Amino acid sequence: MGSLDDFARDKLAHSERRGLRRKPVESVALDAVRIERGGRELLSFSGNDYLGLSFCPEVQRAAREALERYGCGAGASRLITGNHPLLGALERALSELKGSEDAVVFGSGYLTNLGLIPALCGPEDLIVADALSHACLLAGARLSGATLLCYAHENMAEVRAVLEARRGRHRHCLILTDGVFSMDGDLANLPELARLAERFDAWLLCDDAHGLGVVGGGRGSAFAHSEALTIALQMGTLSKAAGGYGGYVCASRVVCELLRTRARTFIYSTGLAPASAGAALAAVRRIAGDRALCARPLAHARRFCGRLGLPAPRSPIVPIVVGDGGRALELSARLERRGFLVVAIREPTVPRGTARLRITFSAAHRLEHVDALAEALGEELT
Numbered sequence: 001m002g003s004l005d006d007f008a009r010d011k012l013a014h015s016e017r018r019g020l021r022r023k024p025v026e027s028v029a030l031d032a033v034r035i036e037r038g039g040r041e042l043l044s045f046s047g048n049d050y051l052g053l054s055f056c057p058e059v060q061r062a063a064r065e066a067l068e069r070y071g072c073g074a075g076a077s078r079l080i081t082g083n084h085p086l087l088g089a090l091e092r093a094l095s096e097l098k099g100s101e102d103a104v105v106f107g108s109g110y111l112t113n114l115g116l117i118p119a120l121c122g123p124e125d126l127i128v129a130d131a132l133s134h135a136c137l138l139a140g141a142r143l144s145g146a147t148l149l150c151y152a153h154e155n156m157a158e159v160r161a162v163l164e165a166r167r168g169r170h171r172h173c174l175i176l177t178d179g180v181f182s183m184d185g186d187l188a189n190l191p192e193l194a195r196l197a198e199r200f201d202a203w204l205l206c207d208d209a210h211g212l213g214v215v216g217g218g219r220g221s222a223f224a225h226s227e228a229l230t231i232a233l234q235m236g237t238l239s240k241a242a243g244g245y246g247g248y249v250c251a252s253r254v255v256c257e258l259l260r261t262r263a264r265t266f267i268y269s270t271g272l273a274p275a276s277a278g279a280a281l282a283a284v285r286r287i288a289g290d291r292a293l294c295a296r297p298l299a300h301a302r303r304f305c306g307r308l309g310l311p312a313p314r315s316p317i318v319p320i321v322v323g324d325g326g327r328a329l330e331l332s333a334r335l336e337r338r339g340f341l342v343v344a345i346r347e348p349t350v351p352r353g354t355a356r357l358r359i360t361f362s363a364a365h366r367l368e369h370v371d372a373l374a375e376a377l378g379e380e381l382t
């Protein structure tokens with residue numbers, strides 16, 4: 001074990017020197033927005049439980065009933081004996097919400113992208129991705145062995161130029177983007193990407209992890225633009241606005257059939273646990289039926305930005321970019337002393353020199369919570 005431990009020690013020391021060593025802090029959720037850390041209760045603006053559904057009684061009841069009826073775990077891959085009935089019901093609910101023919105549920109959002117992208121693309125193919133795409137889109141792209149070209153964030157002229165120059169040399173082409181960018185809160189230009197995808201016979205994959213439940217009337221970023229869009233692959237997670245765990249992709253029936261046959265994280269990984277599938281099913285039904293709830297997180301973000309004179313947000317994610325990682329940590333610590341949890345985000349999660357506070361709003365926040373944070377942050381920034 002000597003050389004392995006030496007390797008780990010060296011790597012950690014390197015991270016420590018660069019101020020990038022990470023340590024999980026034990027956090028006890030008291031409800032969707034209150035967290036206990038180190039014996040102190042904090043009001044959190046760092047979670048992704050945008051609708052507060054992790055503590056919603058009907059979602060919790062659905063999880064408990066599923067656990068008692070079908071057991072703690074799926075027990076095997078869905079292709080062996082793990083395909084319990086809640087998974088099919090969840091896929092039908094997701095495809096109805098997203099307007100697709102079918103959907104496939106995976107163990108998590110990360111596993112969805114790691115399975116989906118290599119099932120559709122190989123070394124002969126081209127993948128064109130926004131440089132700020134989530135890490136698991138880029139990991140899936142690399143795993144596929146396809147040629148991966150990243151364009152500068154939201155630069156549509158660059159996407160067009162890349163497709164004009166390179167599309168003809170490859171069998172298939174996939175365009176990857178977040179629908180709502182997780183660290184910036186802005187929306188991808190999906191109308192233009194959909195047009196380019198059609199013109200160059202490319203397949204558009206939108207990662208809507210932060211769009212479901214909070215934009216487009218709750219249906220996600222494909223529905224948040226003035227025109228109706230055709231997006232071949234809408235993937236997402238059940239761990240944010242849906243309040244639980246799991247991942248999915250919505251697509252045509254035949255593509256979903258192919259994924260059930262070829263996606264390795266579907267075939268060789270245990271099916272989503274019944275409690276998670278039951279909770280997600282209740283959450284998706286709630287999202288589909290409660291537009292007022294889905295509108296609340298963005299309304300909170302707008303109120304907050306209005307109070308601080310920040311540009312109007314497009315999603316419930318508001319970044320306060322301060323540049324230096326040390327300054328972001330200091331600001332976060334000051335807010336924590338005042339009772340707010342706003343975690344600092346540093347490289348490599350965001351590009352060097354763009355460290356920030358990432359503030360997220362939940363339907364579970366009350367107006368006075370939003371105003372209190374705006375006041376405290378306003379004071380800390382002046």
Ligand SMILES: Cc1ncc(COP(=O)(O)O)c(C=O)c1O
Nearest residue numbers: 108109110134182209237239246
């Ligand atoms: C944009 C984006 N895609 C995918 C994921 C991964 O989803 P999961 O947490 O279900 O693995 C996340 C975050 O967790 C995300 O922010």
